[in-house]
Amino acid sequence: MIEVRNVYKTFYVPHRVEALVDVSLDVAAGEVVVVIGPSGSGKSTLLRCLNHLETANKGHILIDGIDILDPKTNINKIRAEVGMVFQSFNLFPHKTVLDNITLAQMVVRKRKKEEATSKAMALLKKVGIDDKANVFPDQLSGGQQQRVAIARALAMDPKVMLFDEPTSALDPEMIGEVLDVMKALAKEGMTMVVVTHEMGFAREVADRVIFMDAGRIVEVGPPEHFFTNPTHDRTKLFLSQIL
Amino acid sequence: MQASGIDRNRSKLNRYSWMGVYLLCLLGIMLALYLATIQIDYVWRWNILPKYFYNQTQITITAKSEGTVASISTEKDAAVIILKTTDGETEKYKVPGTDVWVAEGDTIYPGDTLGAYKEWRAGLLTQGLYLTLKVSLYSIIFGIIIGMIGGVARISTNPAAKWAAMTYVELIRGSPLLVQIFIWYFVLATLINELLKKYSIPEISAVWYGIAALACFTGAYVTEIVRAGIQSIHRGQIEAARSLGMTGFQALRHIILPQAMRRILPPLAGQFISLIKDSSLLGIIAVRELTKATREGITASLQPYEFWFTCALLYLVLTFTLSMFVQYLERRMATQ
Ligand SMILES: Nc1ncnc2c1ncn2[C@@H]1O[C@H](COP(=O)(O)OP(=O)(O)O)[C@@H](O)[C@H]1O
Ligand SMILES: [Mg+2]
Numbered sequence: 001m002i003e004v005r006n007v008y009k010t011f012y013v014p015h016r017v018e019a020l021v022d023v024s025l026d027v028a029a030g031e032v033v034v035v036i037g038p039s040g041s042g043k044s045t046l047l048r049c050l051n052h053l054e055t056a057n058k059g060h061i062l063i064d065g066i067d068i069l070d071p072k073t074n075i076n077k078i079r080a081e082v083g084m085v086f087q088s089f090n091l092f093p094h095k096t097v098l099d100n101i102t103l104a105q106m107v108v109r110k111r112k113k114e115e116a117t118s119k120a121m122a123l124l125k126k127v128g129i130d131d132k133a134n135v136f137p138d139q140l141s142g143g144q145q146q147r148v149a150i151a152r153a154l155a156m157d158p159k160v161m162l163f164d165e166p167t168s169a170l171d172p173e174m175i176g177e178v179l180d181v182m183k184a185l186a187k188e189g190m191t192m193v194v195v196t197h198e199m200g201f202a203r204e205v206a207d208r209v210i211f212m213d214a215g216r217i218v219e220v221g222p223p224e225h226f227f228t229n230p231t232h233d234r235t236k237l238f239l240s241q242i243l
Numbered sequence: 244m245q246a247s248g249i250d251r252n253r254s255k256l257n258r259y260s261w262m263g264v265y266l267l268c269l270l271g272i273m274l275a276l277y278l279a280t281i282q283i284d285y286v287w288r289w290n291i292l293p294k295y296f297y298n299q300t301q302i303t304i305t306a307k308s309e310g311t312v313a314s315i316s317t318e319k320d321a322a323v324i325i326l327k328t329t330d331g332e333t334e335k336y337k338v339p340g341t342d343v344w345v346a347e348g349d350t351i352y353p354g355d356t357l358g359a360y361k362e363w364r365a366g367l368l369t370q371g372l373y374l375t376l377k378v379s380l381y382s383i384i385f386g387i388i389i390g391m392i393g394g395v396a397r398i399s400t401n402p403a404a405k406w407a408a409m410t411y412v413e414l415i416r417g418s419p420l421l422v423q424i425f426i427w428y429f430v431l432a433t434l435i436n437e438l439l440k441k442y443s444i445p446e447i448s449a450v451w452y453g454i455a456a457l458a459c460f461t462g463a464y465v466t467e468i469v470r471a472g473i474q475s476i477h478r479g480q481i482e483a484a485r486s487l488g489m490t491g492f493q494a495l496r497h498i499i500l501p502q503a504m505r506r507i508l509p510p511l512a513g514q515f516i517s518l519i520k521d522s523s524l525l526g527i528i529a530v531r532e533l534t535k536a537t538r539e540g541i542t543a544s545l546q547p548y549e550f551w552f553t554c555a556l557l558y559l560v561l562t563f564t565l566s567m568f569v570q571y572l573e574r575r576m577a578t579q
Binding site: 051053077079080081083084086088093094103104108109149153156 | 487
């Protein structure tokens with residue numbers, strides 16, 4: 001489903017940072033991959049390269065067999081297939097919860113209003129906030145906003161979902177409700193790449209955990225590997241800090 | 244305004260006495276001005292002003308040919324005079340009202356007055372005010388259109404669009420409006436009108452060159468306001484929109500511009516208030532807007548003080564109305 005081959009990404013502004021160095025990664029359909037690593041290690045950059053919010057400098061990224069770095073590729077079409085959930089929710093504040101979820105369905109997927117609405121209501125029910133369809137995002141708690149953001153991404157019927165620290169901006173009591181939605185999604189067979197430090201989540205649903213440091217993938221393995229016998233010193237140090 | 248906790252509490256008496264001080268100052272200034280004008284023997288004649296807003300003029304109806312009055316009848320609110328001309332034809336004249344100056348059987352020569360009626364006409368100041376409003380309104384509309392396009396071009400990644408917008412903004416902001424009006428009127432207008440004449444198309448009047456000058460001037464400032472408004476929207480908004488598969492244009496239209504609008508509105512209002520005031524410069528290219536009309540009124544009446552104060556007050560009414568309207572829009576957007 002996702003193939004990442006020898007990808008490099010360097011930022012030059014404000015100063016030179018090698019955010020990704022020779023990163024390769026395969027994610028099969030239905031697989032759940034959790035990415036961990038210290039702040040600044042390139043986790044967000046990797047995720048953002050996957051839907052072309054950042055352009056990788058070198059290497060190849062294939063989504064469902066299509067090379068997204070090829071200038072001839074229609075990137076808007078690929079992005080509609082790749083859902084993304086941000087740390088800061090990024091809901092549209094001038095639209096109601098319902099309109100947040102129907103807008104892209106109508107303008108990108110060209111669905112009729114009724115179809116988009118019924119799809120949105122079904123998804124809101126699934127994430128447990130169908131009673132808030134007609135309120136504006138700023139009237140919701142952080143956990144509710146993030147669930148709306150997930151519903152908004154799912155409304156496009158994506159083949160892959162990317163999560164960039166979806167619970168980091170939440171008060172502790174709201175983390176559970178968001179993780180529950182993500183776990184349900186994983187159980188349904190959604191292909192997911194999740195940047196998170198919630199090791200409980202990783203242990204429960206991840207097929208693989210990837211540890212990144214300084215732009216490189218340092219260690220890959222099933223969740224148990226990281227809990228029982230991580231090999232690299234950097235990994236051990238990092239895990240000792242978060243667990 | 245509610246007094247906040249950081250200020251000391253004022254008693255009611257204290258508040259009212261300071262309001263009194265304010266009013267006394269105001270009255271004092273007006274009185275001082277009045278006394279000063281008395282000393283130089285200026286005679287205030289406010290009563291001459293109304294006719295410069297609205298006045299009644301007598302309009303006479305005159306005969307076109309020689310003949311005799313055959314009949315006079317009334318029809319609704321008008322008198323109808325039938326004239327038998329010496330050539331044996333009949334002519335029909337309608338005089339609104341009842342003020343008929345001839346009788347049946349009278350002999351009439353061309354140019355003779357058959358009757359008269361009075362009509363209310365907009366005075367000099369009303370006409371000027373209307374033109375100022377018209378010029379401002381058109382300039383605002385065109386200024387918004389130019390500014391929207393310019394603002395989007397300014398942040399576009401297309402070098403041609405970006406540089407064109409930057410050049411436009413710098414050129415306009417770098418020279419005085421007065422000079423720009425002269426360029427529009429003495430350079431572009433002559434050029435364009437000569438060309439139009441060559442192809443026998445009717446010429447464009449000075450008002451439209453004035454509107455063009457104001458619209459282009461305002462458009463440059465609106466461009467910067469729109470650019471700043473768009474850039475003030477958090478990056479996450481456009482990223483969320485694009486990550487859903489929207490094109491740059493769709494994201495701009497559905498996500499960025501509606502949000503930017505709320506932030507654009509207050510500085511835009513300030514810009515348009517300046518525009519209304521700047522329209523007073525168009526008098527120099529023979530557009531008879533409010534300020535020019537005021538000067539003509541002074542030439543006719545020799546009462547400059549009353550006219551200039553009235554002129555300023557009329558501008559204040561226009562700008563105040565506009566700022567109230569924008570405040571209303573802002574409140575409506577906030578509760579939306
Ligand atoms: N848009 C950007 N411009 C410049 N540098 C960036 C940008 N995005 C990320 N970086 C840099 O790239 C490195 C990796 O960042 P990021 O992928 O956000 O790390 P993580 O998500 O693991 O905390 C950091 O050093 C960060 O400062
Ligand atoms: Mg990050």
